[in-house]
Amino acid sequence: MEKQAGAAGDGVGSGPNRKPWGSPTCGPAAAETVDSPTGSHVEWCKQLIAATISSQISGSVPPDIVNRDNKAGRRADFMNLSALRYGAQVRMFQNQVPLLPGETMQTSVKDVMYICPFSGLVNGTLTITDYKLYFTSVERESPFILDVNLGVISRLETISVHNQGENTKGLELVCKDMRSPRFAYKTEENHPDVVEVLAKHAFPLSHSLPLFAFLYKEQFPVDGWKVYDPTAEYRRQGLPNESWTISKINSSYELCDTYPSILVIPTNITDEDIKRVAVFRAKHRIPVLSWIHPESQATIVRCSQPLVGPSDRRCKEDERFLQIIMDANAQSHKLTIFDARQSSVAVTNKAKDGGYESESFYPNVELNFLEIPNIHVMRESLRKMKDVVYPTIDEAHWHSAIDQTHWLEYIRLLLAGAAKIADKLESGKTSVVVHCSDGWDRTAQLTSLAMLMLDSHYRTLRGFQVLMEKEWISFGHKFAARVGHGDENHANSERSPLFVQFIDCVWQMTRQFPAAFEFNELFLITVLDHLYSCLFGTFLYNSEQERSAKEVQIKTVSLWSYINR
Known part of the structure; x- marks a missing residue:
């Protein structure tokens, strides 16, 4: 910088303000403003998508020629x-x-x-x-x-x-x-x-x-590692209940080494059935609850693709699992699956032993493809974006240059997909299952954005930290692989700006509805700064299991220790 x-x-040497991340117009005090309805934000999310489609979000306005x-x-x-x-x-x-x-x-x-x-x-x-x-x-x-x-x-x-x-x-x-x-x-x-x-x-x-x-030895008065307690977060949502239980079946990471140790699963399914479902799902990432609607009990469930393969294999336990998820919601007798992938890619994945759920085998299930490209397309899009904005900006060709990167097109796809998920729960009172291929990239983007739209708690400063810890960090987004912390292999095809895309989507929402959020652009920029910095342990490694093995919570400082001090 x-x-x-x-x-x-005159501020040289002084510490930041105690609350530098928020805006005086945001948070509970502003909850009744025109652009900040309380509770579910599905309606304003529809407005957001409409604005996105018509203006390509903020890309229609040439920026100041200022770089990082x-x-x-x-x-x-x-x-x-x-x-x-x-x-x-x-x-x-x-x-x-x-x-x-x-x-x-x-x-x-x-x-x-x-x-x-x-x-x-x-x-x-x-x-x-x-x-x-x-x-x-x-x-x-x-x-x-x-x-x-x-x-x-x-x-x-x-x-x-x-x-x-x-x-x-x-x-x-x-x-x-x-x-x-x-x-x-x-x-x-x-x-x-x-x-x-x-x-x-x-x-x-x-x-x-x-x-x-x-190596970092800074001492903070707040322990940021205590921000996210999965059991407390699920209890905030009203869990467990008669249909869902908080399970420790993955406590030693033997069921799924990329999932967290604590999962929410249906109450009336046996451990043996769960193990069979795990074999049928890519990377053993079974369907688990991320969020439950406080009124309708409709749920957001996340998982990975089913391993149907070219022969259209079936798994009776998996079919029953999704039926139980559907039955847990008395408001609807349907279940909607949102597959983040492009439909052509999902079909191709069948040849590689992957695939998607057949509506013939899963009764009352509706399958929707959100047509979001893969990590390699997103990496190339950001590379093109860098060429447009650094070191100088050609204002005369700003619109066409931005269009050619397709970055805002992909931001729109993510926001539109999340809004569809949120609308299905809020207006349709229907439970949804969200997955991509492995369930740790586009799935995390969509579930976290939909939850941000549906649950005002996640739009607070602490709640947003919980959202990132839960949907991204604990559920195994591969931060080490996608960011490349400490690794000189810059050409690794695993690198991709999925989390940056998510933060951009959040920023677009805060720009259109600033009073609906308790944090501002500075907070989002700080999060991205430390996504890369390796100063804090928060975004290190690929899974909860890896962080546990490296004793990250013991040997490093949490970013939230700094943010919440």
């Missing part, structure tokens, strides 16, 4: 970034490097040239720690600071440097958050190679080093 020190004003490297002015009103990131007094007018508790210096190189795409060349000192790259310059009227946490770096590239005097080496940091800062520096025998030091600490797992979260 680039900063002109003078922009921080130079946004200090926009955010200075409610935070000082140095205080936010480092939690310590920072004297920005002196050439000092603020260190986090547990952070150590690795190397420092003088006479480095930052090749700024906005304000030209900046000469200064480049410091590398085991957590960040920190560039400072005092040659300008206002001291200049650029800091990049190493976790956000996707790859390092050497570049050609011309007409920079003795600065003959060039380096580009290609970052996961769309930035690509460039530097030119000298080759000196008494300094370790900058690229080597950066690679070692930007990709620690590839160099047999721990992620920085395991």
